[in-house]
Amino acid sequence: EVQLVESGGGLVQPGGSLRLSCAASGFTFSNYEMNWVRQAPGKGPEWVSYISSSGSTTYYADSVKGRFTSSRDNAKNSLYLQVDSLRAEDTAVYYCARVSRLGSQHFDYWGQGTLVTVSS
């Protein structure tokens, strides 16, 4: 069974940092591209970041570019998102999501999410 489990969220002051993690199981993690998606309270999902299966290629939404860094450790079946210079508008549930390998780049599995709250 495919499982994605996020962790690392919490309450942080503006300007602070966190490292979010996503532990993958039930599939060959190194074969799959991965993404981070966030959802602010009462809002729709917002794509945040993409990372290729090898980790050599990353893309970011303009809203987080230069502040967030995505990485992965295929030996540990883990995905990471380093979030720096946090702002109030970064408050959201952060999900990791797997890219399908059906010749389509939609997200076929999602984790349960980890909440990041940015407040003083």
Next chain:
Amino acid sequence: DIQMTQSPSTLSASVGDRVTITCRASQSISSWLAWYQQKPGKAPKVLIYKASSLESGVPSRFSGSGSGTEFTLTISSLQPDDFATYYCQQYNSLWTFGQGTKVEIK
């Protein structure tokens, strides 16, 4: 950036109704569109990908159509489990979600 616009924002319907949700892209995305269902406190779940392909395990009452800039999600006969919020997502150029359509009980 490609913008996605869904309509309506809220839809009131009864069990057994046929329901249609529309999603428009700000530029052509070919058929690179997915539909997701989300319930409160849960992650989105994919229903349809490549505009009209049904994800494995999803009931056949869900269907998708369209290409280019205009797309629809249809639920042929609304069931109690279908009251939720639905999002479209383009993946022609990176990824963008629509703002959502909440399907409420009438």
